[in-house]
Amino acid sequence: MELRIYRYNPDTDQEPRMVSYQVEAERGMMLREALMAVQRQDESFTFRHSCGEGVCGSDGLNVNGRNMLACITPVEELKTPIEVRPLPGRPVIRDLVVDMSGFYAQYEKTDPWLKPRDPPPQREIRQTPEQRDALDGLYECIMCGCCSTACPSFWWNPDKFLGPQALLSAARFVADSRDQATAERLAFLDDRFRLFRCHGIMNCVEVCPKGLNPTKAIGYLKRRMLQESP
């Protein structure tokens, strides 16, 4: 099985190049394992990975033109040669490793923590089953970045538009019955860039390896804005 992999070391290479590798396909092999086999052939080849089971979000990659997690992508489902590139639009540090700090910065802007106003109760803050259900589809994000780096609006304005991941996170805290900063959160998003650069292209939904729907979350935020606005 042939893999064509993006190789680039900004310190020594003039420009990036695609390099072919041959790897013995095994039954049930995931792309991450194929990349590890490549690494055994060529130790200088670099990529991020950790958990190997789609939980840590480290190995988001652009494979045959689509963003996905290497560790949960069976190679037999991929067209060969398998073209593997770094997530689009991010500065390349080396080979498939990109600088995700801008992506994290957008997440941070959403204040991704509960902001209670009332004094904390003696024990836990209780939720009804319905209130808990409202978080489904919002809290499961593993921050792999597959969505935001597939979003054209995020490519054009990565520092001003929050991107689907951060907006999903914003929706997660607006939807949380324990959070008491909804007005503040919505006011922050009511701006030309942060949320409203989204044009509903839905690339984010298309690629999310966790099956989440940032576009729906963005629609939810707009609806809440409409409801809360005087």
Added chain:
Amino acid sequence: MQNNGLKPWLLQRLTALYLAVWALVILGKFLFAPPESFAAWQGWVGTPLCATGFLIAILALLGHAWIGLHEVFIDYLHDWRIRISALTLFGLLLLGSGLWLIRAVLSATLLG
């Protein structure tokens, strides 16, 4: 409107809605009671109700186009000087066509 995201977004949708409804009205007119001559058409446009509908449609169209262009420019024109120039150019263009359309409707009301 500069630092506000919801208002232009909402306005974009409301104007679109009005334009869709008004387009249906015009379509209905041509399908079910087509004017026999240009003078008849002008007379119809000139009736107060119709003229008001057209004037609102013109404003909606201008607003819709302006917000839409603004959106596209924000997406793609990152240098503020280029963006302001493009906005000014297209703003004047829209204003010019708007005034021309308004004049056409008003002259029809004067005829009628």
